[in-house]
Amino acid sequence: MKELQELARTLLSSGTVGVVIGWEEGPRGARPAFITDAADSSRLIFDHRCTHNLATYLSPRRPHMARLGKAAIVVKGCDARAVAGLLRETQVKREDVVIIGVRCGGVAADPAGAKPLTAETVAERCPGCTAREPHLADHVVGEAQPEPPGAPTRDARIAELDAMSAPKRWAFWQAEFARCIRCNACREVCPMCFCERCVGDKTEPQWLESSPHPRGNFAWHVTRALHQAGRCVDCGECQRACPADIPLGLLNRKIAGIVADRFDYRATDDPTVPAPIGAFSMSDRQEFIL
Amino acid sequence: MARIGVFVCHCGENIGRTVDCARVAEELGKLPGVAHAIDYKYMCSDPGQALIKQAIAEKKLTGVVVAACSPHMHEKTFRRACGSAGLNPFLCEMANVREHCSWIHEDRDAATDKAVDLARFIVEKVKRNVPLETIRIPVTKRALVIGGGIAGIQAALDLADGGAEVILVEKEPSIGGHMSQLSETFPTLDCSQCILTPRMVEVYQHPNIKLMAYSEVAEVGGYIGNFDVKIRQKARYVDAANCNGCGACQKACIVRKVPSEFDEKLGKRTAIYVPFPQAVPNIPVIDRASCAYFKAKAKGVKKDACGKCKEACSKGAIDYEQADTFVTEKVGAIVVATGYTLYSIGKDQPEGLRGYGEYGYGTIPDVIDGLQFERLASASGPTAGKILRPSDGKEPKRIVFLQCVGSRDPAKGIEYCSKICCMYVAKHTMLYRHKVHDGQATVFYMDIRANGKGYDEFVRRAIEEDGARYVRGRVSRMYRDGETIKVQGFDTLSGEPVVIDADMVVLATAIRPQPGIEQLAQKLSASYDAHGFFNEAHPKLRPVETNTAGVYLAGACQAPRDIPDSVAMASAAAAKILGLFSKAELEREPTVAKVDAALCAGCFHCERVCPYGAITRIEVRDRKGNLVKIVAEVNPGVCQGCGTCQATCPSKSVELQGFTDEQIWSEINALLA
Numbered sequence: 001m002k003e004l005q006e007l008a009r010t011l012l013s014s015g016t017v018g019v020v021i022g023w024e025e026g027p028r029g030a031r032p033a034f035i036t037d038a039a040d041s042s043r044l045i046f047d048h049r050c051t052h053n054l055a056t057y058l059s060p061r062r063p064h065m066a067r068l069g070k071a072a073i074v075v076k077g078c079d080a081r082a083v084a085g086l087l088r089e090t091q092v093k094r095e096d097v098v099i100i101g102v103r104c105g106g107v108a109a110d111p112a113g114a115k116p117l118t119a120e121t122v123a124e125r126c127p128g129c130t131a132r133e134p135h136l137a138d139h140v141v142g143e144a145q146p147e148p149p150g151a152p153t154r155d156a157r158i159a160e161l162d163a164m165s166a167p168k169r170w171a172f173w174q175a176e177f178a179r180c181i182r183c184n185a186c187r188e189v190c191p192m193c194f195c196e197r198c199v200g201d202k203t204e205p206q207w208l209e210s211s212p213h214p215r216g217n218f219a220w221h222v223t224r225a226l227h228q229a230g231r232c233v234d235c236g237e238c239q240r241a242c243p244a245d246i247p248l249g250l251l252n253r254k255i256a257g258i259v260a261d262r263f264d265y266r267a268t269d270d271p272t273v274p275a276p277i278g279a280f281s282m283s284d285r286q287e288f289i290l
Numbered sequence: 291m292a293r294i295g296v297f298v299c300h301c302g303e304n305i306g307r308t309v310d311c312a313r314v315a316e317e318l319g320k321l322p323g324v325a326h327a328i329d330y331k332y333m334c335s336d337p338g339q340a341l342i343k344q345a346i347a348e349k350k351l352t353g354v355v356v357a358a359c360s361p362h363m364h365e366k367t368f369r370r371a372c373g374s375a376g377l378n379p380f381l382c383e384m385a386n387v388r389e390h391c392s393w394i395h396e397d398r399d400a401a402t403d404k405a406v407d408l409a410r411f412i413v414e415k416v417k418r419n420v421p422l423e424t425i426r427i428p429v430t431k432r433a434l435v436i437g438g439g440i441a442g443i444q445a446a447l448d449l450a451d452g453g454a455e456v457i458l459v460e461k462e463p464s465i466g467g468h469m470s471q472l473s474e475t476f477p478t479l480d481c482s483q484c485i486l487t488p489r490m491v492e493v494y495q496h497p498n499i500k501l502m503a504y505s506e507v508a509e510v511g512g513y514i515g516n517f518d519v520k521i522r523q524k525a526r527y528v529d530a531a532n533c534n535g536c537g538a539c540q541k542a543c544i545v546r547k548v549p550s551e552f553d554e555k556l557g558k559r560t561a562i563y564v565p566f567p568q569a570v571p572n573i574p575v576i577d578r579a580s581c582a583y584f585k586a587k588a589k590g591v592k593k594d595a596c597g598k599c600k601e602a603c604s605k606g607a608i609d610y611e612q613a614d615t616f617v618t619e620k621v622g623a624i625v626v627a628t629g630y631t632l633y634s635i636g637k638d639q640p641e642g643l644r645g646y647g648e649y650g651y652g653t654i655p656d657v658i659d660g661l662q663f664e665r666l667a668s669a670s671g672p673t674a675g676k677i678l679r680p681s682d683g684k685e686p687k688r689i690v691f692l693q694c695v696g697s698r699d700p701a702k703g704i705e706y707c708s709k710i711c712c713m714y715v716a717k718h719t720m721l722y723r724h725k726v727h728d729g730q731a732t733v734f735y736m737d738i739r740a741n742g743k744g745y746d747e748f749v750r751r752a753i754e755e756d757g758a759r760y761v762r763g764r765v766s767r768m769y770r771d772g773e774t775i776k777v778q779g780f781d782t783l784s785g786e787p788v789v790i791d792a793d794m795v796v797l798a799t800a801i802r803p804q805p806g807i808e809q810l811a812q813k814l815s816a817s818y819d820a821h822g823f824f825n826e827a828h829p830k831l832r833p834v835e836t837n838t839a840g841v842y843l844a845g846a847c848q849a850p851r852d853i854p855d856s857v858a859m860a861s862a863a864a865a866k867i868l869g870l871f872s873k874a875e876l877e878r879e880p881t882v883a884k885v886d887a888a889l890c891a892g893c894f895h896c897e898r899v900c901p902y903g904a905i906t907r908i909e910v911r912d913r914k915g916n917l918v919k920i921v922a923e924v925n926p927g928v929c930q931g932c933g934t935c936q937a938t939c940p941s942k943s944v945e946l947q948g949f950t951d952e953q954i955w956s957e958i959n960a961l962l963a
């Protein structure tokens with residue numbers, strides 16, 4: 001922690017950056033912090049409650065952030081993949097951001113939880129995580145951490161869903177999506193949902209009904225999931241932000257599996273690896289063309 | 291409020307027989323926003339068009355829907371009519387009630403209902419059409435020809451004679467292509483070199499042609515009328531400006547046993563060489579891989595590296611330090627004339643192809659291919675025109691010719707017919723008999739495809755006058771027995787297996803595209819088929835164009851072609867380009883993509899997916915000049931209106947003009963309503 005605070009202080013006092021985006025103690029657990037004054041660097045923390053992916057604040061569509069000047073951002077290994085995504089899709093220039101990687105031993109699903117990290121409290125994405133060492137970073141701080149507790153559970157749930165008949169699976173998702181109140185929190189928190197005007201807000205024509213109605217809800221979630229195919233970095237923020245507890249992570253993970261299988265692409269913190277949407281390889285399967 | 295005019299055409303009986311056109315007009319007339327709806331026997335006739343023009347004037351129409359045949363047939367006609375009546379042509383659209391309706395249905399009522407629906411949704415679209423302006427782009431009146439075989443030579447000469455400047459790029463040290471290797475040519479048996487070399491010289495001397503031999507196209511940017519081509523001139527190690535072609539260097543060269551590519555490895559050349567005496571340009575190149583000087587240098591020898599050619603050259607033209615150079619040229623059109631290569635039966639094959647183990651994978655001596663036979667038969671060849679077999683230099687008395695080796699053989703990976711082999715094999719049997727009077731030629735064939743002018747007569751002559759024996763069937767095995775080659779096959783006419791003893795075997799191997807041609811095609815954004823032959827834009831109506839505007843095809847790069855076909859294609863491509871160059875500006879349909887810069891997030895997925903490279907990046911700045919963001923922009927000269935970007939953009943910030951989301955949406959809604 002000291003190491004992180006010291007680094008932030010140096011970056012701010014030397015004028016290298018105008019803001020350090022990290023985490024701090026809040027009234028309800030860990031919360032994002034925007035440190036602009038070197039003296040405030042001691043507010044920065046990093047522990048298992050720092051589940052938020054802060055990369056979303058790098059999106060150029062956040063003018064209040066741009067006003068603070070060049071940013072340094074604290075990232076876990078998984079968050080670094082989002083920074084790579086923003087670099088890959090030309091939202092951020094590498095020279096415009098200082099990346100501070102922290103070594104992670106897994107985070108809790110709920111940043112408010114004061115409880116220790118156990119198989120019960122750990123975030124779904126963490127058990128078995130292979131991204132804990134950040135590579136895309138100017139500085140890496142902290143000691144190596146132990147493996148997150150618990151075992152991966154999501155793939156088993158996906159297998160259960162795959163095993164269902166199509167009508168049953170349809171009913172499952174209909175019921176989940178029926179709870180959606182179309183607050184768009186999933187989109188707002190998503191680092192890769194950086195569009196200037198989301199297709200969900202488009203009128204003339206309105207491709208997606210915007211009121212919470214089963215038809216529009218289904219269209220919205222399928223559209224967003226497809227827009228994230230090969231782009232989602234599996235940070236789990238959409239699911240965490242959702243007030244209706246919709247298991248969006250399952251949907252994203254399912255699609256990530258298909259993308260990995262078909263295009264041999266997995267979310268990565270290497271910004272030079274092209275996203276499959278614009279990359280063509282002779283080995284792409286194209287049996288649908290004949 | 292929209293004031294749409296609907297014009298329903300009977301197309302004589304074509305539509306009227308199945309569709310009640312009067313009812314279609316009546317129902318359309320009831321739609322909101324339709325100010326005028328009539329039916330008429332022939333809308334495309336002068337009086338028909340007059341009805342449209344008159345209605346535009348009298349009813350102050352804001353849009354026109356013609357329910358008639360396919361837009362492919364008459365969209366231009368009706369748009370022009372609207373234009374001349376003062377209505378923007380792109381406010382006129384067609385509903386296809388012929389191909390999509392009357393021609394495919396029988397039930398008159400149902401067909402009429404469908405015609406109403408088809409016209410109805412086009413009305414909804416036209417309500418949302420906006421005036422578009424034809425795109426005009428300037429044209430650079432210079433052409434690039436890639437490949438200096440007979441096709442490229444012909445295209446260059448026709449273009450240059452037509453007044454266009456031409457840059458001819460040839461990858462080998464000399465132009466001429468395969469035709470320069472041929473002995474005599476079917477169907478007239480005139481000497482190939484005698485008809486070709488004058489044209490090569492003409493290319494060299496033509497004031498409008500800039501010849502760049504030993505060069506390759508490195509990059510292609512831009513679009514029709516405005517290509518930027520980067521050309522790599524490979525180092526010859528000979529200064530072309532000083533060399534006078536005396537040949538002293540070649541006499542002095544100590545490396546004398548390099549297999550000659552021009553002689554198909556049947557002859558030898560020196561390390562510094564011109565491929566053949568009539569080469570154009572007549573400037574040697576040093577083949578670095580076999581040159582003693584470069585080999586010694588590579589080993590680190592400091593002094594006493596060869597240098598014999600340099601000593602011999604009185605002009606001081608040898609320059610071992612020469613490097614590849616790059617030039618960028620602006621051209622308005624490109625002809626691809628990269629020709630072909632021959633399939634070989636060896637074990638190592640490119641992906642998808644297989645060799646002939648049953649013929650010994652090319653290891654049996656005296657089994658040669660057609661081009662090698664051409665070199666043997668050629669007066670300028672390694673045997674001075676005598677037919678002598680390569681292994682021992684003896685005159686073969688029995689030659690077996692095999693047609694369709696590789697071709698028409700899906701098991702080997704090539705299912706197409708190579709088209710020219712039937713003819714040149716017949717030619718070979720004749721040349722053989724003319725040179726070896728007691729020689730017996732036997733030809734194994736599947737069937738004879740001699741479908742050109744004078745072609746069948748030519749094959750007949752080979753059989754009837756020059757005694758070639760034709761056996762219908764394929765050869766299943768070939769093996770060596772002492773000095774003889776046993777050719778084992780099946781005569782399908784007699785139903786008997788046959789074994790023929792041969793002194794030499796000539797394989798008519800399949801015609802394949804140049805290796806690596808895919809890379810060139812990708813640079814040009816031109817498409818190619820599964821074998822690597824360039825695709826024409828339309829097999830019947832646009833045979834020398836590609837789908838990329840401004841890129842044309844000539845010769846065997848498009849499919850196996852003989853010389854007459856190659857020359858005809860070359861002249862056709864030249865005519866197309868001269869037509870293009872006859873205009874000061876190019877007109878393009880404005881149905882191209884357009885980015886909404888305010889909405890674009892600059893993710894550049896569109897740039898990555900655009901098959902034509904039409905997307906560029908531009909900076910958006912505020913009034914003070916501060917950079918706001920970088921967004922995508924479509925170059926309307928390059929965009930082909932394919933819509934891939936529109937489908938890819940997550941936020942729908944790029945749309946095809948004339949096919950916007952809103953227009954498509956309203957069409958679908960109209961149908962569902």
Ligand SMILES: Cc1cc2nc3c(=O)[nH]c(=O)nc-3n(C[C@H](O)[C@H](O)[C@H](O)COP(=O)(O)OP(=O)(O)OC[C@H]3O[C@@H](n4cnc5c(N)ncnc54)[C@H](O)[C@@H]3O)c2cc1C
Pocket residue numbers: 436437438439440441442459460461462465466467468469472474475476477505506507627628629630631632659660661664710714717804810844845846847851852853854856
């Ligand atoms: C054995 C045999 C006998 C034949 N006999 C006859 C006959 O008697 N009569 C007849 O009509 N036809 C005959 N043909 C067919 C004839 O050879 C072709 O029709 C003709 O050569 C096709 O001309 P082309 O210009 O399209 O291709 P090519 O002759 O192959 O010329 C292509 C040229 O392009 C150059 N090139 C290739 N790639 C590039 C690149 N990337 N950049 C720059 N330059 C490039 C090549 O070096 C070459 O010079 C025969 C063919 C064979 C195999």
Ligand code: SF4
Pocket residue numbers: 186189190191192193228231232233234235236237238239252
């Ligand atoms: S879709 Fe969800 S998990 Fe994926 S990057 Fe966006 S917020 Fe993270």
Ligand code: SF4
Pocket residue numbers: 187192193194195197198199200223224227228940941
């Ligand atoms: S859902 Fe799609 S259109 Fe909307 S913000 Fe996300 S990526 Fe952009």
Ligand code: SF4
Pocket residue numbers: 179180181182183184185186187238241242243244245246
């Ligand atoms: S956050 Fe949850 S409730 Fe809100 S729009 Fe997304 S899925 Fe629906």
Ligand code: SF4
Pocket residue numbers: 885889890891892893894895896897921922938939940941942943944
């Ligand atoms: S895909 Fe859409 S948002 Fe992205 S750069 Fe292209 S037009 Fe802009």
Ligand code: SF4
Pocket residue numbers: 882883899900901902903904905924928929930931932933934935936946
């Ligand atoms: S429509 Fe879009 S993808 Fe297609 S050529 Fe034009 S810019 Fe490229």
